[in-house]
Amino acid sequence: MDKLSRRDFTRDAISSVLTFSLLETLFENDAFADEVKPLTGKWLAEVNQVARELKDETIKQVIWQEKVEELLSEVPLEELLKLVNFERLTKNLKIKSKSETSLRFNFNKVEGAPARLAFGKQIFALNKGNSVVPHGHNNMVTAFLILKGDLHGRHFDRLKDEPKHLIIKPTIDRKFKPGECSTISDYKDNIHWFEALTDNSFIFNIHVFGLKRPGPRLPTSRVYVDPEGEKLKGGLIRAPRSNFKELSRKYG
Ligand SMILES: [Fe+2]
Numbered sequence: 001m002d003k004l005s006r007r008d009f010t011r012d013a014i015s016s017v018l019t020f021s022l023l024e025t026l027f028e029n030d031a032f033a034d035e036v037k038p039l040t041g042k043w044l045a046e047v048n049q050v051a052r053e054l055k056d057e058t059i060k061q062v063i064w065q066e067k068v069e070e071l072l073s074e075v076p077l078e079e080l081l082k083l084v085n086f087e088r089l090t091k092n093l094k095i096k097s098k099s100e101t102s103l104r105f106n107f108n109k110v111e112g113a114p115a116r117l118a119f120g121k122q123i124f125a126l127n128k129g130n131s132v133v134p135h136g137h138n139n140m141v142t143a144f145l146i147l148k149g150d151l152h153g154r155h156f157d158r159l160k161d162e163p164k165h166l167i168i169k170p171t172i173d174r175k176f177k178p179g180e181c182s183t184i185s186d187y188k189d190n191i192h193w194f195e196a197l198t199d200n201s202f203i204f205n206i207h208v209f210g211l212k213r214p215g216p217r218l219p220t221s222r223v224y225v226d227p228e229g230e231k232l233k234g235g236l237i238r239a240p241r242s243n244f245k246e247l248s249r250k251y252g
Contacts, residue, residue, distance in 0.1 A: 040079045041112030047071055051118035051208045054141065061141050061185035061211060068206070072145045072181040080204065081147065083108050084123065090202070093125060098252050100132050101125040123147070124203040126196035132203065133247035134193035134227050136166070137184060138218040142207040144194065145181040149201025151194045153182055156227060156237075158190040161215070165238045166191075166225050186213035191225060195251065226250070 050067045053059045059067070081087075084105050095101045103123040107113060124132055126149070136158050144153070155172035171189050172182060175197070184192050194203060209220055224247055229239035 036082045036108050036110035037079060038111040040075065040083055041110035043071065043075050043079075044083065044107065044110065044113045047206065048114040048118050051206075054208055054211065055118055057212075061187050064141055064208070065143075065183040065185055065188060068141075068143045069181055069183055072143060073179070077147065077179050080145075083110065084204065086147070086202075089123065090125070095125045095127045095130070095200070097127065097130065099130065099248050118208065120207045120209065122205050124194075124205060126151075126194075126201045126203070127199045128196055128201075129252050130201075131193060131195040131247075131251045133224070133244065133251050134191060134242075135222040135224045135247075136191040137186075137220075137222060139186065139211050139213050139220045140207055140209045141183065141185040141211065142192075142205060143181060143183040144192065145204040146176045146178050147202040147204050148178055149199070150197040151176045151201055151203070152197055154193045154227070155182060155184065155189040156191040156239075157188065158223075159236065162238075165229065165240055166223070167232070168225065168227065168229075168237050168239050169235060170227075170237070186211065191223075191227070193227065193251070 047068065050059065050064055050071070054061065054064045085108055089103055089105050093101075093103075101124065103125060105121070105123065126132070132144075134154070134156075136156075153172060153174060153176040154170065156168040157171050158166055158168055160167040168191055176182070176194070182189065182192065184190050222244075224242045224244055225239045226242045226247060227237060227239050229237045232238055
């Protein structure tokens, strides 16, 4: 009868420890994650191409808005979630209260994907009652696509900058569900504000910086504004300029 020698036992024990840690490593590196389809890689290349065209000024900002809204509407949500490693990214996530939580990530490897990205990206995480507080942008375009949750989205055209106010006009004011998107540019719907109506709401965001805007040169940054302002003729609002802290206190 064979007896399990100490040497054999030790070897087996070591081998199962190795197997276990190897498995753990593989899981952490998503070796077993569903593969992203090459079609999604092609989609990412198209998103990159329109960002490149915008930077090269071969298309205008409003055309980028149209094209990106089309692209964001056609990507299957489950594919996009795989592309951003959503499960791993949001595992053990603590969403800040009274603020937006910004998540940074790398796209999953996929055939056909661009080697260098011409656009920036992040994911916002919000619990019920939290907002990406109202703000506009200078010299850039951005797009929001709802990944999870229901949100109340509002956009405003930014008609005029005054020293302490912006003259704005409401353009979009509706509920957004997963798969729905909106965009901003220096020319159209420049101010956005998204309030989460459900816990664990996630917004996929892409942006392209360094663009030319109409009017005077301004720093590339968020322009915080409180849309609750003096009502003017024609549905316009004289909205006071504000800051992140103030708006977070007021709108969460
Ligand atoms: Fe923004």
